[in-house]
Structures are given as structure tokens and as C-alpha cells.
Amino acid sequence: MEQTAIPVADQVREIVETVVQALRLPKMIEEESPLVVANSFEAEGLRAEIIRVGRKLWERQYVDGNGGNISVRLGPKYLLCTPTLLSKGDLKPADICLSDLDGKNLAGDRVLTSELLLHLEIYKANPKARAVVHCHPPYATAFALTGTPPPVGLIPEYEVFVGPSAVSPYETPGTQAFAETVLPYVQDHNTILLKNHGVVCWADTVTHAEWQCEIIDTYCKTYLIAKQIGEPLCVIPEDKIDDILRLKRRMGLPDARMGRIAGEAPGVEGKHAAEIDALVERVTARLEGRD
Numbered sequence: 001m002e003q004t005a006i007p008v009a010d011q012v013r014e015i016v017e018t019v020v021q022a023l024r025l026p027k028m029i030e031e032e033s034p035l036v037v038a039n040s041f042e043a044e045g046l047r048a049e050i051i052r053v054g055r056k057l058w059e060r061q062y063v064d065g066n067g068g069n070i071s072v073r074l075g076p077k078y079l080l081c082t083p084t085l086l087s088k089g090d091l092k093p094a095d096i097c098l099s100d101l102d103g104k105n106l107a108g109d110r111v112l113t114s115e116l117l118l119h120l121e122i123y124k125a126n127p128k129a130r131a132v133v134h135c136h137p138p139y140a141t142a143f144a145l146t147g148t149p150p151p152v153g154l155i156p157e158y159e160v161f162v163g164p165s166a167v168s169p170y171e172t173p174g175t176q177a178f179a180e181t182v183l184p185y186v187q188d189h190n191t192i193l194l195k196n197h198g199v200v201c202w203a204d205t206v207t208h209a210e211w212q213c214e215i216i217d218t219y220c221k222t223y224l225i226a227k228q229i230g231e232p233l234c235v236i237p238e239d240k241i242d243d244i245l246r247l248k249r250r251m252g253l254p255d256a257r258m259g260r261i262a263g264e265a266p267g268v269e270g271k272h273a274a275e276i277d278a279l280v281e282r283v284t285a286r287l288e289g290r291d
Contacts, residue, residue: 058089
């Protein structure tokens with residue numbers, strides 16, 4: 001049977017309606033009840049992403065037992081997060097909790113993570129943070145046990161996506177005092193070592209926050225292997241670090257060293273402008289899955 005073609009005008013109308021609905025979604029979420037929000041299409045997609053990332057963390061041995069926690073913003077008033085006392089490798093949609101920004105459990109079959117306070121402080125302090133992942137990757141956590149961040153200036157990917165990591169002072173996990181230890185660092189660092197504890201990363205998505213966990217742990221592992229070779233490490237020249245900072249500024253990524261290029265007008269990058277533009281496009285394509 002021959003199919004009837006959909007008129008172009010109807011196709012355009014359908015696309016416009018889809019776009020309008022997408023633009024209205026944050027407002028709709030703000031106005032709806034918690035139960036409606038918890039069962040929304042957007043919440044369903046974010047739950048799936050949390051479950052996928054939780055499985056990756058467990059498979060990479062970044063979490064053990066019931067360790068680690070994941071959260072993501074859902075509109076202006078809510079967030080989804082993992083529950084307490086459950087392995088991140090065993091998450092199911094019904095396990096994911098809905099919370100408000102005061103840490104009140106609004107929906108879900110389980111009790112939300114005991115370390116949600118840490119996530120809430122990050123969200124409140126930095127509006128750019130839309131997702132938070134806390135875990136215990138062994139090589140990065142080894143640096144946290146010494147209270148020292150890994151050195152910088154060695155691998156470009158680490159410089160771009162993480163850069164200098166901070167080390168927050170130790171406090172008892174799950175307490176308000178523990179949550180507040182990251183506040184001095186959350187503006188200029190998207191990856192923070194928690195002394196004697198682990199790592200916390202924030203990003204625009206759960207997936208990107210998990211990438212940062214992978215990047216810092218692999219970086220720490222590679223650094224420790226390189227130190228065993230017994231030869232001096234080759235450091236990236238300082239002018240090339242400035243190029244990386246310009247790239248990060250264009251991408252909107254934080255870096256505590258950004259003051260080094262503070263006197264330069266954004267978008268005026270000198271002789272390397274074309275190369276930086278091309279690099280921004282390549283990195284953006286990678287982040288969006290187009291490479």
C-alpha cells in the first residue's frame with residue numbers, strides 16, 4: 001500500500017511545536033508537582049544516564065560496595081540522585097530519588113544518598129554545575145590520601161578538561177561541614193580531591209562529570225608510571241599552557257590559572273587564533289559525539 005506523504009507545512013509545524021515544547025520544558029517542570037516531574041520524559045532520560053554512568057563507575061572499579069553517588073539537576077527546583085546503600089552497578093530506574101534543593105526526598109523507592117549535602121553545596125555555589133559525580137578512583141584517591149594534587153603541565157587532555165585539581169580539607173563524610181569543604185574551590189575547579197576520601201567532579205551533564213573522573217584517574221596513573229622510568233618528565237611550555245587556557249575560556253571551562261590571560265580580550269588570541277578555533281570545534285564535536 002502506498003504511503004501518503006506528509007505535507008511540508010505539517011512537517012514544519014510539527015518541528016516548531018517540538019521546539020516550543022522544549023523551550024517551555026523548564027517552566028513546565030517548575031510549575032508541576034513533584035510526582036509529575038518525577039515521571040516526566042526528561043526525568044526518564046536522566047535516570048537512564050545516571051544508571052549508565054553508575055555502571056561505568058562500578059566496572060572501572062571507581063566505586064566498591066555501596067560507595068559513590070551521582071546527581072543531576074532537573075529544572076530549577078529539583079534534582080535526581082542515587083540512593084544510599086546500593087551498589088552503583090545495580091541501579092534501576094525505581095532506585096533513583098527525586099529531591100528538592102533543600103535535600104528533601106520527594107519521590108523514589110529508596111532513601112537518597114547520605115552525601116547529597118555535598119552535591120547541594122556545589123549546585124548552590126556554582127550555577128554552571130548541572131551534574132555531580134563523587135567516587136573513589138584508586139590513583140586519584142591515592143593523591144587525596146597524601147593531601148596533594150597531581151602536578152600540572154604534562155598531558156594536554158588533562159589540562160583542557162580538568163586542569164589543576166584542588167584538595168579540600170578532611171571532614172566527616174555526610175555532614176554539612178564536609179559539604180562545605182569544597183566551597184573555596186568550586187568556582188575555579190571542576191574536579192576536587194576530597195582529602196582521605198575520594199574525588200568529586202561537576203559538569204554540564206552526568207556523562208561529562210564521569211569523564212572527568214576517568215581523566216584525572218588515568219592522569220594520576222600515567223604520572224606514577226612515568227616517575228618509575230627514572231628520567232625527568234617533559235613539561236608543556238608555558239606559552240602552550242596559555243593557549244590551552246584560551247581554549248578553556250572559549251569553552252567556558254574553569255581553571256584557577258585563568259588570571260594569566262585576564263588582560264587579553266576574549267576572542268583575540270594572536271597568531272594561534274585559527275588553530276584554537278579548529279581545536280574548539282574538534283573538542284566540541286567530541287563532547288557532542290560528532291567525532
